[in-house]
Amino acid sequence: MATFHFDLVSPEKLAFTGEVDQVDIPGVEGDFGVLAGHAPVVAAIRPGILTITTGGRHEKVIVLGGLAEVSERGLTVLADVATSLEELDRAQFAETIAEMEEGLKEHEGGELDQALERLDHFKSIQQQLNSTAMH
Numbered sequence: 254m255a256t257f258h259f260d261l262v263s264p265e266k267l268a269f270t271g272e273v274d275q276v277d278i279p280g281v282e283g284d285f286g287v288l289a290g291h292a293p294v295v296a297a298i299r300p301g302i303l304t305i306t307t308g309g310r311h312e313k314v315i316v317l318g319g320l321a322e323v324s325e326r327g328l329t330v331l332a333d334v335a336t337s338l339e340e341l342d343r344a345q346f347a348e349t350i351a352e353m354e355e356g357l358k359e360h361e362g363g364e365l366d367q368a369l370e371r372l373d374h375f376k377s378i379q380q381q382l383n384s385t386a387m388h
Contacts, residue, residue, distance in 0.1 A: 254274050256273060256289060256307075257273065257288075257289040257290075259273045260327070261303070261314065261316075261330045261332060262330065262331050266335075273306060276303065276306070276328055279298055279300070282297075287321075294323045295321070296320070297318075298319050298320065298330065301377065303315075313337070315341060316332040319331050338382070343382065349375065350372070350379060353375060356368065
């Protein structure tokens, strides 16, 4: 399988850099996979789980929004937050969801819609974390 260069960057760190077989990205307009030779594209990413595949091994990273750019140089993801599953504090993540639910009372109109959408994304991540496929 042909490989391509992939960089995963967050404000805190360079979370991943190297040659990969495939990267699956949680896009705002739907999840999508990138393979070598993918057409150039810039896409917004939503909170979700990004999967990096190299040599049959899958590495999962939680991303909380950002941008993905595919170019002739490869793929770059600029994530607002990027946390590997090994680094994730699941109890803290559950607490964040509880705080988001409590905070819904403070939102109105379009702001409430955005807060609900973000909460749905976080709950989706939590559900994926708790599924047997993630263990």
